Amino acid sequence: MKTTLLALLIILASNIAILSQELAYITEDSKPNYYNSSIDVEILSTLYNKTHPRVILKNNLSGEVKTYSIGDKFSYGNESYKVLHISDCLVTIIGGEQTVNLTCKEVERDYRLVKYSTLSQFRVINYDDIFTKSGDFKTDIDTVIKKSGIKYGVDPLLIKAVIKAESNFDPKAVSPKNAQGMMQLIPATAKDYGVADPFNASQNIEGGVKFLRDLIRFFKGDVDLVLAAYNAGPGTVMKYDNKVPPYPETQNYIKRVKKFYMNYRNRG
The missing domain is CATH 1.10.530.10 (Lysozyme)
Structure with missing residues (x-):
């Protein structure tokens, strides 16, 4: 009985350790900040509406600047990435075995309407x-x-x-x-x-x-x-x-x- 209980405790401890590692990985990989990802892609601007959101991305590896809609694909090195989600200042892409959240860098995002032109x-x-x-x-x-x-x-x-x-x-x-x-x-x-x-x-x-x-x-x-x-x-x-x-x-x-x-x- 003691041997069985000890074995169960060892298995449980092992599973908890594995789960902790997985949660740590998921938490780190899911941070909505592309600076923590392995790719260097910037959001330059988003054109967000419910029916047809689009994003302008700059691929700093190739230097390419292009507009993407949800479902569009682009290459980064030898990997292909797909745009999964676009909102005002957050874009989710997936490629290979990683999902990456890109966030705005220093894009102006003050949406308060003012009476006079900012020009x-x-x-x-x-x-x-x-x-x-x-x-x-x-x-x-x-x-x-x-x-x-x-x-x-x-x-x-x-x-x-x-x-x-x-x-x-x-x-x-x-x-x-x-x-x-x-x-x-x-x-x-x-x-x-x-x-x-x-x-x-x-x-x-x-x-x-x-x-x-x-x-x-x-x-x-x-x-x-x-x-x-x-x-x-x-x-x-x-x-x-x-x-x-x-x-x-x-x-x-x-x-x-x-x-x-x-x-x-x-x-x-």
């Missing part, structure tokens, strides 16, 4: 005065621009300048790259921001303004980078170490939008 050099002190004095904000479209700008904390004059450069206020405009509507949203961006009909001016403007808002937050109010990202994509700007890409089209686009902005502002 300090393009900030308007009193929007109501500008709209009262300006003859440029009297149409239905101008009302949509003003309301969207105040709602999402983006300078309405900047929105109007972007629309002028993108489509010249043509709600049915389509570019050779299939960018659509007043703010020239590509289908993927329109879907990300809940735009069901890109040729509906109100929907298109609201989606475009939300996209501008996120770019402003991500690039911390740097107007040149915001406009470069709107024109060429945020991944392209990050590819060039958060500098304006050396593309004449993008560089000219920035100049045009800023020129339109100052023209609108000076009319107030």
